[in-house]
């Protein structure tokens with residue numbers, strides 16, 4: 285019998301990551317959810333429609349990611365990593381109360397970019413030890429944002445963190461090709477998730493101005509559908525794919541005129 289295929293899904297306890305975990309379960313993959321909150325982890329395990337594992341940890345912490353990878357490899361063959369962990373952030377470089385907090389800039393880049401790289405480097409070492417299946421040892425999918433391309437006023441830190449994920453996609457894919465591991469990035473537009481629910485309604489309505497077609501926010505299941513296709517399609521590698529319904533974000537969120 286072939287070993288269970290295991291996927292590490294960072295930020296897998298909510299939003300886009302949780303939808304990815306659900307989709308993986310429906311394909312017979314065991315998701316290992318890495319997240320910071322034990323409580324959210326247990327809630328996610330209850331919400332999912334099949335077997336999954338939760339490991340508490342921070343993506344930017346080497347021992348905690350190593351522990352999650354140990355758990356993942358104990359359960360089967362780690363062939364899939366989906367990095368969804370991330371934090372939103374909005375603050376002006378020159379705000380009313382002074383310049384942008386340097387500490388906050390470092391925090392955002394540490395979680396979103398350094399955390400993603402930390403998982404990629406440690407997971408790829410494990411995947412490189414897999415026996416090839418269909419000439420592949422694994423696939424890693426990272427999550428950027430439209431802010432990597434069209435960061436709005438107030439998004440300097442967030443855009444820098446997501447732009448770094450886009451920029452490292454090709455060099456990672458080129459280097460890990462020797463190990464038969466693909467690296468792909470997805471840049472989502474506006475998706476209805478718990479992170480977005482914390483944004484004030486007026487700010488969300490202002491973003492609606494940029495919607496093109498469909499004129500609605502994305503469903504996390506639609507993001508998960510793209511991830512499933514990337515995992516299945518060996519020709520997708522070294523690329524960032526936008527999933528945004530043609531949205532191109534304006535310089536700053538615009539208020540509706542009516």
Ligand SMILES: NC(=O)c1ccc[n+]([C@@H]2O[C@H](COP(=O)([O-])OP(=O)(O)OC[C@H]3O[C@@H](n4cnc5c(N)ncnc54)[C@H](O)[C@@H]3O)[C@@H](O)[C@H]2O)c1
Nearest residue numbers: 295298299300319342343368369370429472474475477479
């Ligand atoms: N929802 C959107 O519209 C949207 C748009 C563009 C990009 N994204 C990106 O998609 C990803 C998922 O976002 P979401 O909307 O599902 O948000 P979410 O808040 O529902 O999920 C993010 C998850 O990451 C976890 N996380 C945060 N920091 C972590 C850390 N240091 N270590 C481990 N886990 C950590 C959070 O606890 C949370 O469970 C994020 O990277 C986000 O930047 C989302």
